[in-house]
Amino acid sequence: MPAIELRRVVKRFGEITAVDHLDLDVPKGICLGLLGPNGAGKSTTMRLLTGQAIADEGDLRVLGHELPGESKEARAKMGVVPQLDNLDVDVTVEDNLAVFARLYRVRDVRAAVDRSLALARLTDRRKDAVDKLSGGMRRRLLLARGLVHSPKLLLLDEPTVGLDPQIRTELWTLIDGLRGEGATILMSTHYIEEAQRLADEVAVMAHGKVIARGRPSELILEHAGRETAEVYGPPARLAEVRAKAAAQGLAVRPAGPAVAIVGSEKATDGAVPEDAVRRAASLEDVFVLLTGEEAE
Amino acid sequence: MNTAAATETTRPMRRLDPAAIGGIMSREVANFRTFWKSTTFSSVLEPVVYLLAFGLGLGATVVDDVDGMEYVQFVGTGMVATAVIFSSALPAMFGTFVKHRFQRTYDAILAAPVDVEELVTAEMLWIALRSGFYGSFPLIVTMAFGLDPSWGMLLVPFFAFVTALGFAGFGIAVAATVAKIDQFSYVTTLFVTPLFLVAGTFFPIDQLPQGLQVAAQFNPLHQLVELVRHACFGFEATDLLRIGALMVFALVLWRVAVARLEKRLID
Numbered sequence: 348m349p350a351i352e353l354r355r356v357v358k359r360f361g362e363i364t365a366v367d368h369l370d371l372d373v374p375k376g377i378c379l380g381l382l383g384p385n386g387a388g389k390s391t392t393m394r395l396l397t398g399q400a401i402a403d404e405g406d407l408r409v410l411g412h413e414l415p416g417e418s419k420e421a422r423a424k425m426g427v428v429p430q431l432d433n434l435d436v437d438v439t440v441e442d443n444l445a446v447f448a449r450l451y452r453v454r455d456v457r458a459a460v461d462r463s464l465a466l467a468r469l470t471d472r473r474k475d476a477v478d479k480l481s482g483g484m485r486r487r488l489l490l491a492r493g494l495v496h497s498p499k500l501l502l503l504d505e506p507t508v509g510l511d512p513q514i515r516t517e518l519w520t521l522i523d524g525l526r527g528e529g530a531t532i533l534m535s536t537h538y539i540e541e542a543q544r545l546a547d548e549v550a551v552m553a554h555g556k557v558i559a560r561g562r563p564s565e566l567i568l569e570h571a572g573r574e575t576a577e578v579y580g581p582p583a584r585l586a587e588v589r590a591k592a593a594a595q596g597l598a599v600r601p602a603g604p605a606v607a608i609v610g611s612e613k614a615t616d617g618a619v620p621e622d623a624v625r626r627a628a629s630l631e632d633v634f635v636l637l638t639g640e641e642a643e
Numbered sequence: 644m645n646t647a648a649a650t651e652t653t654r655p656m657r658r659l660d661p662a663a664i665g666g667i668m669s670r671e672v673a674n675f676r677t678f679w680k681s682t683t684f685s686s687v688l689e690p691v692v693y694l695l696a697f698g699l700g701l702g703a704t705v706v707d708d709v710d711g712m713e714y715v716q717f718v719g720t721g722m723v724a725t726a727v728i729f730s731s732a733l734p735a736m737f738g739t740f741v742k743h744r745f746q747r748t749y750d751a752i753l754a755a756p757v758d759v760e761e762l763v764t765a766e767m768l769w770i771a772l773r774s775g776f777y778g779s780f781p782l783i784v785t786m787a788f789g790l791d792p793s794w795g796m797l798l799v800p801f802f803a804f805v806t807a808l809g810f811a812g813f814g815i816a817v818a819a820t821v822a823k824i825d826q827f828s829y830v831t832t833l834f835v836t837p838l839f840l841v842a843g844t845f846f847p848i849d850q851l852p853q854g855l856q857v858a859a860q861f862n863p864l865h866q867l868v869e870l871v872r873h874a875c876f877g878f879e880a881t882d883l884l885r886i887g888a889l890m891v892f893a894l895v896l897w898r899v900a901v902a903r904l905e906k907r908l909i910d
Contacts, residue, residue, distance in 0.1 A: 360910070391910075397754045400910035419656040419756040427754035433747035435674060442673040449666035450755035476677075492751075 348411060350375045350500050350531045351396065356405030358391050358555075365391040367555030368405070373500075378522075378532040380546030382539070382630075384638050388555035389535035390430065393504045396533075397427055410499055423451060426498035428490050430505040434477045440464070440488060441473040444495050451496035459495050467491035467521070483514035490521055501525065503534040507541060519544060539631045549630065553638045563630050570636055571598075571628035572610030576619045579605045591618045600635045609636060656756055659764060663757045667765035670752075675773070682777065686730070690722050690781035694788055697845060709847055712876070719785025721844030723803060723871045724864040727778040728839055731770050731807035733831075735814025739766065739904070740824055749908055759905040763815055767897060770811035775804030782871070795874035802874070805889045806867045812896030819903035843868045863892045 351373035358366040366388045373379045381389050394400035396409055398418030407414040412421040434443055444463050448456040464470045467487040469480075477485060486507075493501060506522065507515040522545055526532060536542050542549050543563050550560040559566055578588045585606045592599045595618045598609040609632045611619045619625075675682075697718045709717040742748040752762060779800045786792060817830050841848070841855060842864035848856055859865045866885040873882050 358910075394910060399750065399753055399908065419758060422754065423656065423756040427751075429747070429750060429754070431747055431750075433751045435670065435746075435748070437677040438670075438673045446666060446670040446673060447751075447755060449669055450663060450752065450757055452662050452756070 348375075349373055350410055351533060352406070352408040353392075353395075354406040356392075356395065356407060357403045358388075358395060358400055359403050365555055366395065366402070369556055371550060371557055373531065373533050375531050376529050377547040378526045378530075378534060378545055380542035380549045381533060381535040381552055382537065382542045382546075382549050382634060383535075383552030384537055387537075387552040387638070389537075389552055390504060391555075392552075393427075393502055393533075393535055396425075396502060397422060423496075424498055425500040425502060426493035426496065427502045428493040428504065428506050430508055432485055432489060434485060434488060434492070436478040437476055439474055439476055440469055440480070443477060443488065444492055447492050448495045453496050459497070462497075463491035463495045466494060482510065483517050486510060486514060486518055487521065490518065494525075499531065501530055501532045503532060503536075505535055505537070507536075507538065515541075539629070539634055543630045551634060551637050558637055559633070566633050567628050567630060571632040572612055573628055574610070574612040574625055575628045575632050576608045576611035576614070576623035576625050577602055577605040578608065578620055578623045588618075588620060594618075598636050600632070607632065659761060663755075663761040664765040664768065666755075667752060667757065667762060668769050670748075671765075671769040682773075686726065686777040686780045687784065690719070690726065690784040693722055693725075693781075694719055694784060699788075712872075713789065715788050716785060716790050716875075717847075717872075718845060719781055719788060719790055720872045720875050721842065721868045722781035722785075723778055723799060724806070724842050724867045725839055725844055726781050727774050727803045727807050727867060728810055728835060728864055730777050731774040731810035732814040732835055734773075735766070735770050735811040736818045736827055736830065737814075737824075738770075739815045739818035740821070740827075743818070743907065744824075753908060759908055760901050763812070763897070763901045763904055766815060767808050767811040767900065770814075771804045771807040774807030774811070775800040778803035778807065782875075790875065793875055795878060799871055799874050802867055802870045802886065802889070805886065805893055806863055808893035809863055809889065809896045812893065812900040815900040816896065816903040819900070819907040838862055838864050841865070863889055 349372040351371065353369050353371040356366055356369045357364065369388070369392065381392065383389050391400060395402055395407060395414070398415050401415050409421040410424045414421060441460050441464065444460045445456050448459045453459045464473055467490060469484060469488060469491065472480060472484065477488065480488065503522065507518050510518070519541070522532070526545060534545060546563065548561060549563055549566060550557045552558070559570060561569065578585065589599045589606050592608045592614065595614060595616070597611065597614055597618060600607050600609060608614065608619055608623070609628060611623070611625065694715055699715060701714060706714045708714060749762065753759070782790070782796060782799055817827070821827065841851070841859050842862055843859065848859045848865060851859065866889055870882055870885050873879055
């Protein structure tokens with residue numbers, strides 16, 4: 348039985364359909380990256396899973412519990428790390444954790460707090476108020492709070508959004524460690540690198556649906572081929588390159604100051620100029636081709 | 644994320660789970676430990692200032708006594724109601740709004756096995772406990788101004804607690820209804836201030852026009868003022884009706900607060 352099963356789930360906000368007949372399974376023991384641009388429906392999907400949004404249509408089952416009817420039972424077994432920092436800033440690190448250990452009905456609060464502090468490498472800061480912590484420490488504390496009850500499933504909602512690269516790497520190491528222990532993780536993100544680095548499988552979301560799913564390497568091969576060629580130059584030249592490639596049925600996408608010809612190994616007749624920079628196709632190519640959005 | 648998980652969260656989930664309510668209240672206690680000194684300071688000093696200004700000022704120059712009470716004692720006993728509404732309705736309004744909109748505390752709490760009913764219940768209980776405690780301070784201060792202690796006074800924290808439950812529910816419901824924090828001004832001007840002024844704190848209700856006297860009977864603060872004065876100077880049979888009315892007030896506002904906050908928090 349998968350940890351998460353969503354069948355034909357719909358969530359509307361007035362005229363807007365945020366989640367549109369979404370089918371999604373998350374098997375136990377994997378990290379699934381929910382990758383999509385802003386407004387793709389990732390956060391709404393997360394809120395549906397935590398019972399903070401109620402689906403208009405469809406069936407949701409989390410760890411064997413039907414939602415929303417058995418939402419509390421499901422939430423008792425899952426941990427959530429939110430996109431935005433919502434720690435109690437005046438309260439100590441250990442009190443922040445102890446409160447949530449109680450909310451999750453943990454029997455030995457002290458032991459749970461000690462274990463979470465050790466995991467987040469914050470044991471020596473346990474008596475400090477949260478507003479004395481650095482940004483990276485606060486993020487680690489948020490992760491520790493989501494793990495204080497040793498959940499069977501972890502939901503990470505854009506876990507590193509807005510963080511500087513050093514803190515992001517710190518957090519990735521922690522999440523990678525959890526993944527290595529066989530945790531089941533559903534992680535929404537719009538960072539390609541994050542999905543590529545942490546996710547066993549990636550589901551690309553757009554307009555409230557999963558439009559592609561698979562292992563990153565499978566998705567790349569299926570949608571972007573083996574190679575991408577980037578061509579740099581003035582706008583007129585880029586337009587000419589784009590037209591030639593398009594004439595051969597090749598996918599072309601903007602890539603900052605360049606155009607990227609995706610699947611360039613299939614090009615013939617000089618569609619790829621000799622000065623093009625050839626590189627292996629990436630998940631970013633897949634993301635941009637499928638969603639039409641610039642990658643971050 | 645280890646195998647200890649299954650053994651750690653095996654308690655059954657139920658409606659109004661004391662573990663959930665206690666967990667939320669433990670969060671409030673943890674936060675309160677960081678600002679209890681300032682709350683206690685103002686809770687003691689405010690009635691002193693009021694009693695000096697109204698009790699000794701007006702009492703010495705304009706009003707001798709009211710219904711056989713010295714004016715300073717009349718104001719001092721009435722000020723319990725003032726302390727209760729200002730330590731329940733306002734913290735509930737601002738606290739709920741800030742925790743929901745700015746701190747996103749409720750998003751974190753509701754991601755745990757807690758529902759909105761438990762959240763509102765815990766918030767109301769905590770505010771009412773605080774208000775029951777601090778709301779009784781004016782009575783203690785008034786003793787320093789000559790009020791004789793009586794056994795009935797021991798019930799005042801309970802009366803304050805029940806009244807504060809209702810006003811905490813009112814504040815939560817308001818916070819869950821307004822779109823912007825500045826809209827609280829309408830609520831304080833149109834509801835809180837009139838309730839506080841027409842409670843019989845500073846002047847007796849029977850001095851008011853007949854219509855306002857009838858309206859005052861529906862004012863929970865007036866009922867509290869009467870209960871506190873009777874606790875100090877002798878209970879009446881109608882006091883049971885008064886406490887019953889305050890309990891109904893708390894019960895109704897509890898359900899309204901749950902409904903409003905659920906509408907606001909659950910999409």
